[in-house]
Amino acid sequence: xxxxxxxxxxxxxxxxxxxxxxxxxxxxxxxxxxxxxxxxxxxxxxxxxxxxxxxxxxxxxxxxxxxxxxxxxxxxxxxxxxxxxxxxxxxxxxxxxxxxxxxxxxxxxxxxxxxxxxxxxxxxxxxxxxxxxxxxxxxxx
Amino acid sequence: xxxxxxxxxxxxxxxxxxxxxxxxxxxxxxxxxxxxxxxxxxxxxxxxxxxxxxxxxxxxxxxxxxxxxxxxxxxxxxxxxxxxxxxxxxxxxxxxxxxxxxxxxxxxxxxxxxxxxxxxxxxxx
Numbered sequence: 089x090x091x092x093x094x095x096x097x098x099x100x101x102x103x104x105x106x107x108x109x110x111x112x113x114x115x116x117x118x119x120x121x122x123x124x125x126x127x128x129x130x131x132x133x134x135x136x137x138x139x140x141x142x143x144x145x146x147x148x149x150x151x152x153x154x155x156x157x158x159x160x161x162x163x164x165x166x167x168x169x170x171x172x173x174x175x176x177x178x179x180x181x182x183x184x185x186x187x188x189x190x191x192x193x194x195x196x197x198x199x200x201x202x203x204x205x206x207x208x209x210x211x212x213x214x215x216x217x218x219x220x221x222x223x224x225x226x227x228x229x
Numbered sequence: 230x231x232x233x234x235x236x237x238x239x240x241x242x243x244x245x246x247x248x249x250x251x252x253x254x255x256x257x258x259x260x261x262x263x264x265x266x267x268x269x270x271x272x273x274x275x276x277x278x279x280x281x282x283x284x285x286x287x288x289x290x291x292x293x294x295x296x297x298x299x300x301x302x303x304x305x306x307x308x309x310x311x312x313x314x315x316x317x318x319x320x321x322x323x324x325x326x327x328x329x330x331x332x333x334x335x336x337x338x339x340x341x342x343x344x345x346x347x348x349x350x351x352x353x354x
Contacts, residue, residue, distance in 0.1 A: 099314055124309060131302030138295070138338045145344040148275040155273045174262075178255045185248050214266070221269045 115200040123180050126173040133170060164218060171214050172207075179203035240311070243304055250301045257294050282345045295338045303331045 113121075140158070143150040157163065183199045186192030192199060265272030281287045310323050 101313065104313075127302065127305045128309075131306060134298055134302055135334055138334050138341070142337065142341055144275075144278065144341050151275045151278075155275075159269065159273050171262075174258065178258060181251045181255065185252060188248065214262070218266050218269075 115197050119180050119183070119200055122176055123184075126177040126180075129170075129173045130177055133173075161222065164222065168211075168215055168218060171211060175207045175210055179207050240308075243308075247301060247304055247308070250297045250304075254294075254297055254301055257290070257297070261294065279345065279348070282342070283348060288342055288345075291342055292339060295342075296335055299331050299335050303327045 140154065143154045180200075180203060183192065183196065183203055186199060187196050271277050307324060307327055310320075315323065
């Protein structure tokens with residue numbers, strides 16, 4: 089066999105992206121996509137978090153005026169939405185560790201469903217914890 | 230033949246560290262959420278932060294949390310970039326910007342934590 093007839097398939101970035109987008113998506117594939125999106129959102133939030141706490145260096149008043157803005161219902165709703173990303177990323181992260189280091193590969197689809205259910209429950213619990221104080225405050229307690 | 234000599238680093242160490250830091254972060258995150266949201270004042274008033282920061286263990290905990298979070302996040306971004314087979318010049322630019330960004334923000338965070346004063350007289354109630 090002549091050597092120059094052997095063709096090595098070259099890596100084509102566009103083809104790679106196309107293949108991945110058109111790939112049949114199962115729970116694992118969706119988990120992979122959501123994990124990346126939530127991870128990017130969380131690292132973006134970490135930068136914002138350092139920035140938003142930077143007024144701690146300026147003392148009490150600067151910090152409290154900034155915190156007053158962050159405790160408005162609008163920002164609290166944003167915080168609650170942030171919790172979706174935190175929840176997905178941590179629950180799916182636990183799932184990934186179980187698949188890698190335990191027997192998780194055998195039941196990773198069940199784990200995915202269970203983590204969704206647990207996530208929704210925890211999300212609602214968090215909503216109660218966060219907003220119950222605010223609602224009580226509205227009624228003057 | 231290969232045009233570029235690729236890195237000998239397989240990424241196995243960062244893979245393991247990503248999982249270990251992830252597990253630690255999940256535990257720390259639970260504590261963080263309870264601390265910040267069990268009562269709205271505990272996370273959002275200067276007095277609460279000042280009171281917490283009188284205990285050096287809280288400062289150390291925050292420093293660890295910030296460092297691990299930043300490492301885990303930027304390592305994750307780097308992992309995403311690694312999937313796309315970047316050209317060497319792009320690779321080194323992305324990696325160095327991530328490292329610089331990480332060091333800058335961690336240093337900023339450390340500066341914030343260390344700038345909170347220790348009070349001379351503490352009364353616990």
